[in-house]
Amino acid sequence: GNSVTQMEGPVTLSEEAFLTINCTYTATGYPSLFWYVQYPGEGLQLLLKATKADDKGSNKGFEATYRKETTSFHLEKGSVQVSDSAVYFCALSDLTYAGNMLTFGGGTRLMVKP
Amino acid sequence: GAGVSQTPSNKVTEKGKYVELRCDPISGHTALYWYRQSLGQGPEFLIYFQGTGAADDSGLPNDRFFAVRPEGSVSTLKIQRTERGDSAVYLCASSLSGEASYEQYFGPGTRLTVT
Numbered sequence: 001g002n003s004v005t006q007m008e009g010p011v012t013l014s015e016e017a018f019l020t021i022n023c024t025y026t027a028t029g030y031p032s033l034f035w036y037v038q039y040p041g042e043g044l045q046l047l048l049k050a051t052k053a054d055d056k057g058s059n060k061g062f063e064a065t066y067r068k069e070t071t072s073f074h075l076e077k078g079s080v081q082v083s084d085s086a087v088y089f090c091a092l093s094d095l096t097y098a099g100n101m102l103t104f105g106g107g108t109r110l111m112v113k114p
Numbered sequence: 115g116a117g118v119s120q121t122p123s124n125k126v127t128e129k130g131k132y133v134e135l136r137c138d139p140i141s142g143h144t145a146l147y148w149y150r151q152s153l154g155q156g157p158e159f160l161i162y163f164q165g166t167g168a169a170d171d172s173g174l175p176n177d178r179f180f181a182v183r184p185e186g187s188v189s190t191l192k193i194q195r196t197e198r199g200d201s202a203v204y205l206c207a208s209s210l211s212g213e214a215s216y217e218q219y220f221g222p223g224t225r226l227t228v229t
Contacts, residue, residue, distance in 0.1 A: 004156075043118075044157070044205065044220040051215075089156050099170050099212040101147060104156030 002027045006090045006105035013080055013112050021075040021108045023064075023090035031092040033057075033066050033073040034102065038087045047075075047088070080112045116140065118221035120206050126227045127196055135191040135224045139208030146189050147218060148181055149205040157205055163189060164212050196228045 006023040013019060025031065035047040035057070048057035053068035062077045073090060090105040119138045127133050139146050144165055149157035159173040163183045171181070178196075183189040193200055203225050207218040 043222045044207075046217050049217075091156075099147075099162040099164065100145065100209065100216065100218065101159040101162050101170065101173070102149075102157070102218065103159070106154070106156050 002031070002092060002094050002103045004090050004092055004103055004105035006088075006108050008106070009087075009109035011108060011110050013110070015082055015112055015114050016079045017112075019075070019077040019080045019084075019110065021088055021090075021110070023073045023075065023105060025071050025073065025090070025092050027071075027092055027094050029094045031094045033064070034091040034093070035062070035064055035073070035075050036089040036091055036104075038089065038107075040086070044089070080110070082112045082114050085110055085112045118206055118208055118219050120204075120221040120224050122224060123222065124225045124227075126229060128229055129196060129198060131196050133193050133196060133226065135193075135204050135226070137189045137191070137206030137208075137221060139187065139189070139206070140219055141187075143208035143210055143219075144186065145209045145212040145216070145218075146183060147207045147209075148189070148191050149207065151203045151205055151223070153202070160191070160204075162212065169212065193226075196226075198228045201226055201228045 003026045032051045034049045037047045048059040050057040050066035056065045091102045146163040148160040151157040162170040166186045178194045181191045203223040205223045206221045209216040209218045
Protein backbone atom coordinates (compact mmCIF):
# COMPACT_ATOMS: atom_id res chain seq x y z
CA GLY A 1 0.00 0.00 0.00
CA ASN A 2 0.87 3.67 -0.06
CA SER A 3 2.69 5.39 2.79
CA VAL A 4 4.44 8.66 3.60
CA THR A 5 7.21 9.08 6.16
CA GLN A 6 8.38 12.47 7.33
CA MET A 7 10.83 13.59 9.95
CA GLU A 8 9.50 13.90 13.44
CA GLY A 9 9.38 17.24 15.13
CA PRO A 10 9.34 19.58 16.64
CA VAL A 11 11.85 21.44 14.55
CA THR A 12 12.97 24.63 16.27
CA LEU A 13 14.79 27.29 14.28
CA SER A 14 15.79 30.89 14.67
CA GLU A 15 14.35 33.46 12.28
CA GLU A 16 16.17 33.56 8.90
CA ALA A 17 17.55 30.04 9.33
CA PHE A 18 17.41 27.47 6.52
CA LEU A 19 14.67 24.86 6.74
CA THR A 20 14.57 21.29 5.51
CA ILE A 21 11.80 18.85 6.37
CA ASN A 22 12.42 15.40 4.96
CA CYS A 23 9.67 13.35 3.32
CA THR A 24 9.88 9.96 1.63
CA TYR A 25 7.07 7.91 0.16
CA THR A 26 6.04 4.46 -0.99
CA ALA A 27 3.42 4.16 -3.71
CA THR A 28 2.18 1.39 -5.97
CA GLY A 29 1.34 3.67 -8.87
CA TYR A 30 2.29 7.12 -10.11
CA PRO A 31 1.63 9.54 -7.28
CA SER A 32 1.24 13.27 -7.12
CA LEU A 33 3.00 14.77 -4.11
CA PHE A 34 1.88 17.58 -1.82
CA TRP A 35 2.85 19.64 1.17
CA TYR A 36 0.02 20.88 3.36
CA VAL A 37 0.36 23.35 6.23
CA GLN A 38 -1.78 23.77 9.32
CA TYR A 39 -1.35 27.09 11.08
CA PRO A 40 -2.44 27.34 14.74
CA GLY A 41 -6.23 27.38 14.97
CA GLU A 42 -6.72 26.99 11.22
CA GLY A 43 -7.58 24.19 8.81
CA LEU A 44 -5.24 22.36 6.45
CA GLN A 45 -4.09 24.40 3.46
CA LEU A 46 -2.28 23.26 0.35
CA LEU A 47 1.21 24.77 0.33
CA LEU A 48 2.64 23.30 -2.87
CA LYS A 49 2.45 20.28 -5.12
CA ALA A 50 4.27 18.36 -7.87
CA THR A 51 2.63 15.92 -10.23
CA LYS A 52 5.53 14.16 -11.94
CA ALA A 53 9.17 13.29 -11.50
CA ASP A 54 11.62 16.22 -11.40
CA ASP A 55 8.81 18.76 -11.02
CA LYS A 56 9.47 21.47 -8.47
CA GLY A 57 6.59 22.88 -6.48
CA SER A 58 7.00 26.31 -4.91
CA ASN A 59 4.95 28.79 -2.92
CA LYS A 60 5.63 31.50 -0.31
CA GLY A 61 9.38 30.88 -0.52
CA PHE A 62 8.98 27.13 0.10
CA GLU A 63 10.17 24.60 -2.48
CA ALA A 64 10.08 20.84 -2.92
CA THR A 65 11.34 18.70 -5.81
CA TYR A 66 9.75 15.37 -6.78
CA ARG A 67 12.65 12.88 -6.77
CA LYS A 68 11.52 9.56 -8.15
CA GLU A 69 14.94 7.91 -7.83
CA THR A 70 15.02 8.51 -4.07
CA THR A 71 11.20 8.52 -3.60
CA SER A 72 11.51 11.83 -1.78
CA PHE A 73 9.83 15.24 -1.67
CA HIS A 74 11.79 17.26 0.89
CA LEU A 75 10.47 20.71 1.84
CA GLU A 76 12.95 23.59 1.93
CA LYS A 77 12.95 27.30 2.65
CA GLY A 78 15.98 29.53 2.59
CA SER A 79 14.99 31.93 5.36
CA VAL A 80 12.16 31.11 7.75
CA GLN A 81 10.02 33.66 9.54
CA VAL A 82 8.15 33.49 12.84
CA SER A 83 4.92 33.40 10.81
CA ASP A 84 6.01 30.06 9.29
CA SER A 85 5.46 28.36 12.64
CA ALA A 86 2.94 25.63 11.91
CA VAL A 87 2.56 21.89 11.36
CA TYR A 88 3.61 20.66 7.92
CA PHE A 89 2.23 17.49 6.33
CA CYS A 90 3.64 15.66 3.34
CA ALA A 91 1.02 13.76 1.33
CA LEU A 92 0.48 11.80 -1.86
CA SER A 93 -2.39 10.85 -4.09
CA ASP A 94 -2.08 7.76 -6.22
CA LEU A 95 -3.58 8.09 -9.66
CA THR A 96 -3.94 4.32 -9.90
CA TYR A 97 -7.11 4.59 -7.90
CA ALA A 98 -10.30 6.43 -8.70
CA GLY A 99 -10.72 9.63 -6.78
CA ASN A 100 -7.98 11.74 -5.32
CA MET A 101 -7.78 10.55 -1.73
CA LEU A 102 -4.68 11.68 0.07
CA THR A 103 -2.24 9.62 2.13
CA PHE A 104 -0.54 11.82 4.75
CA GLY A 105 2.63 11.61 6.77
CA GLY A 106 2.53 12.14 10.49
CA GLY A 107 3.26 15.86 10.36
CA THR A 108 6.24 17.94 11.48
CA ARG A 109 5.80 20.85 13.85
CA LEU A 110 8.00 23.85 13.04
CA MET A 111 8.66 26.52 15.65
CA VAL A 112 10.52 29.64 14.58
CA LYS A 113 11.91 31.88 17.30
CA PRO A 114 12.58 35.58 16.77
CA GLY B 115 -16.51 32.84 -1.21
CA ALA B 116 -17.46 30.52 1.61
CA GLY B 117 -15.14 27.66 2.35
CA VAL B 118 -15.89 24.19 3.66
CA SER B 119 -17.79 24.34 6.93
CA GLN B 120 -18.26 21.62 9.52
CA THR B 121 -20.63 21.39 12.44
CA PRO B 122 -20.38 21.05 15.32
CA SER B 123 -16.86 22.27 15.92
CA ASN B 124 -16.70 20.20 19.11
CA LYS B 125 -18.71 17.20 20.21
CA VAL B 126 -18.47 15.39 23.52
CA THR B 127 -20.42 12.19 23.85
CA GLU B 128 -20.57 9.18 26.11
CA LYS B 129 -19.34 5.76 25.09
CA GLY B 130 -22.05 3.83 23.29
CA LYS B 131 -23.93 6.87 21.99
CA TYR B 132 -24.70 7.76 18.38
CA VAL B 133 -23.26 10.91 16.76
CA GLU B 134 -23.66 12.75 13.48
CA LEU B 135 -21.08 15.09 12.03
CA ARG B 136 -22.01 17.47 9.23
CA CYS B 137 -19.99 18.85 6.32
CA ASP B 138 -21.02 21.67 3.98
CA PRO B 139 -18.70 21.65 0.98
CA ILE B 140 -17.88 24.55 -1.30
CA SER B 141 -20.78 25.16 -3.66
CA GLY B 142 -20.35 23.33 -6.95
CA HIS B 143 -17.76 20.88 -5.68
CA THR B 144 -18.75 17.38 -6.75
CA ALA B 145 -16.06 15.50 -4.82
CA LEU B 146 -16.20 15.24 -1.04
CA TYR B 147 -13.82 13.45 1.32
CA TRP B 148 -13.83 12.54 4.99
CA TYR B 149 -10.60 12.07 6.93
CA ARG B 150 -9.87 11.32 10.58
CA GLN B 151 -6.93 12.85 12.42
CA SER B 152 -5.89 11.36 15.73
CA LEU B 153 -3.78 13.39 18.13
CA GLY B 154 -0.25 13.89 16.85
CA GLN B 155 -0.86 12.07 13.59
CA GLY B 156 -1.64 12.93 10.00
CA PRO B 157 -5.17 12.68 8.61
CA GLU B 158 -6.34 9.25 7.47
CA PHE B 159 -8.76 8.76 4.61
CA LEU B 160 -12.23 7.44 5.48
CA ILE B 161 -14.56 7.84 2.49
CA TYR B 162 -14.87 9.61 -0.86
CA PHE B 163 -18.06 10.77 -2.56
CA GLN B 164 -18.41 11.70 -6.19
CA GLY B 165 -21.81 13.35 -6.39
CA THR B 166 -24.31 11.42 -4.29
CA GLY B 167 -22.55 8.08 -4.34
CA ALA B 168 -19.77 6.76 -2.13
CA ALA B 169 -17.12 5.97 -4.73
CA ASP B 170 -14.65 4.60 -2.18
CA ASP B 171 -15.40 3.74 1.45
CA SER B 172 -12.33 1.58 1.96
CA GLY B 173 -11.06 3.78 4.80
CA LEU B 174 -14.05 3.33 7.10
CA PRO B 175 -12.68 1.39 10.09
CA ASN B 176 -15.75 -0.80 10.69
CA ASP B 177 -19.50 -0.99 10.18
CA ARG B 178 -20.21 1.44 13.01
CA PHE B 179 -19.18 4.20 10.62
CA PHE B 180 -21.44 5.32 7.80
CA ALA B 181 -21.69 8.44 5.66
CA VAL B 182 -24.30 9.85 3.29
CA ARG B 183 -24.56 12.64 0.78
CA PRO B 184 -28.17 12.37 -0.44
CA GLU B 185 -28.33 15.47 -2.66
CA GLY B 186 -24.72 15.65 -3.73
CA SER B 187 -23.91 18.59 -1.47
CA VAL B 188 -24.05 18.33 2.33
CA SER B 189 -22.63 15.14 3.81
CA THR B 190 -23.17 13.55 7.20
CA LEU B 191 -20.78 11.14 8.87
CA LYS B 192 -22.60 8.87 11.30
CA ILE B 193 -20.97 6.87 14.07
CA GLN B 194 -22.94 4.28 16.02
CA ARG B 195 -22.08 2.87 19.45
CA THR B 196 -19.16 5.23 19.86
CA GLU B 197 -15.97 3.99 21.52
CA ARG B 198 -13.21 5.95 23.23
CA GLY B 199 -10.91 5.08 20.34
CA ASP B 200 -13.18 7.08 18.02
CA SER B 201 -11.97 10.29 19.69
CA ALA B 202 -10.26 12.36 17.00
CA VAL B 203 -10.69 15.37 14.73
CA TYR B 204 -12.88 14.52 11.75
CA LEU B 205 -11.98 16.53 8.67
CA CYS B 206 -14.02 17.10 5.56
CA ALA B 207 -12.60 18.27 2.23
CA SER B 208 -14.15 19.08 -1.12
CA SER B 209 -12.86 19.62 -4.64
CA LEU B 210 -14.33 20.50 -8.01
CA SER B 211 -13.73 16.97 -9.18
CA GLY B 212 -12.15 13.74 -8.02
CA GLU B 213 -9.37 14.11 -10.57
CA ALA B 214 -5.84 14.63 -9.30
CA SER B 215 -5.43 18.09 -10.81
CA TYR B 216 -8.07 19.60 -8.52
CA GLU B 217 -7.10 20.90 -5.11
CA GLN B 218 -8.87 19.63 -2.01
CA TYR B 219 -10.11 22.36 0.33
CA PHE B 220 -10.35 21.35 3.96
CA GLY B 221 -12.82 22.40 6.60
CA PRO B 222 -11.81 23.28 10.18
CA GLY B 223 -12.82 19.86 11.47
CA THR B 224 -15.05 18.50 14.22
CA ARG B 225 -13.26 17.46 17.39
CA LEU B 226 -15.04 14.38 18.75
CA THR B 227 -14.39 13.30 22.32
CA VAL B 228 -15.87 10.05 23.57
CA THR B 229 -15.89 9.76 27.36
